[in-house]
Amino acid sequence: MSKLEQHTGTRLTRRALIAGAGGAALAAPVLAQELGRMIDLGLPGGPSLRPLTPAFPGKGEMIVQRIRPPLLETPMEVFSQGTITPNDRMFVRWNWDMPTAVNAAEHRVAVGGAVKQPVSLTLDDIAAAGEHVEVVAINQCAGNGRGLSNPRVTGTQWGNGAMGCAKWTGVRLKDVLAKAGVAGGATRVRFAGLDVPLTDGAPQFIKSIPLDIAMRDDVLVAWAMNGEALPLMHGFPLRIVVPGWFSTYWVKMLSTIEVLTGADDSYYVAKSYRIPAAPITPDDKDFPTVEITTMPPRAFITSHADGAAVALGKPLVLEGIGMGGDAALERVDLVGDGWAIPCELGPDEGPYAFRRWQVTLPQVAGNLEKIGVRAANVTGAVQPDALNWNPSGYARNVIERITLVAQ
């Protein structure tokens, strides 16, 4: 029986679906009433307005991309407040319906596949599997900024707020794997959570990483986010943390760890979450793809929004955040048409964390047209001037430009 049938208590018929939809429609329009405030995400060609609401459990004011399964975006103003994103403002992303209750004592993590001895671990077993490790790392959706693609592409129409930075606490994945013992010939480690498809035969949201990444000292099975137990919406009781990699691999509500001996041919690795192997144009149709993995550098101006007024003839302080992606941030430059000014970097909270930057312009001489900030990391990766367009809108890291109006 599929989960959808369990929901409706009957074979999945059109009648059941109508009943389900109608019932929900009659239920509480509470959220609709609370959704008074709208935010404009500036998506080219629209629709661009989204509701803002604090109505989701444990969340502060969030941009609602979708109620069910929840897709909540962090308003950009949150990033002006520091490098750590508070738990109640961290973006939320589920592909399929999320379970709404987890019993801690009954929860198990099965470790199997190419292992010497398959094991089923309790949460206490996990917590005792090794040294407790803290990592500050950015969690960013592969599709962050998709809605800004030009030409536009379908998918969740995120602005740039499907990202956040938190301190994650847990044990090393390699210590959990050691409980079962990785067998010879292992290639990848795959994760599954408690979220399952609503329909029989549909792909479960399972994801895998190469074995050498799984064995890294900073790849975690985490139970805490910013010093608190993982909120359910963020994957209670456990989620995978892969610093420097897009959050599609940070599987939530972890329940299965499976060691593979070959390639991963499951849908969300082999068919989806893939980018062109080499740059393409929107007219290209058939091109080789590779799975999306690590994050490129990005930077954002958080002190001023596009179109903001600045004082003519006065000094101007611009501030924001930057990230190196899968390597430490090396520099951030304020760039305009043919010029670049280095920015001063704030305290370093680790290679995978946001880092603040600041720059002071001695005197505003006129409008600041299409200025942006350009991050570079220590491996030499630099944000490009033009969008690396791809049909799924993944891995956006074009320099984000704004115009400030001198008054």
Next chain:
Amino acid sequence: MLLALLLAGCESQPQVTFADASITPPDDPIELPEGPGRDAVLENCTACHSPSTMLQQPRVSREKWESIANKMIEVYKAPVDEAAIPAIADYMVAVQARGEPQQPN
């Protein structure tokens, strides 16, 4: 930092306690603008996700809406009545052409 971690590793681990967790997500009002084909979308396209999934998309062609409906059937095993696909595509094209503001869900 490595040293600190190593030292921490020598001492007994801090106790981690796991309490049960549950939430009640907000209801989904399932709001779709009026128009011919609305029932077809309601019946076929709102079981797995809120209407905002459709309503927030950039303006695309009728063929693209048909291919999205077919993707739902093929990839996600959506129980969509294939006879309703033209009505679904017509409805989505008409709603997008009206340029309605993003619905509140």
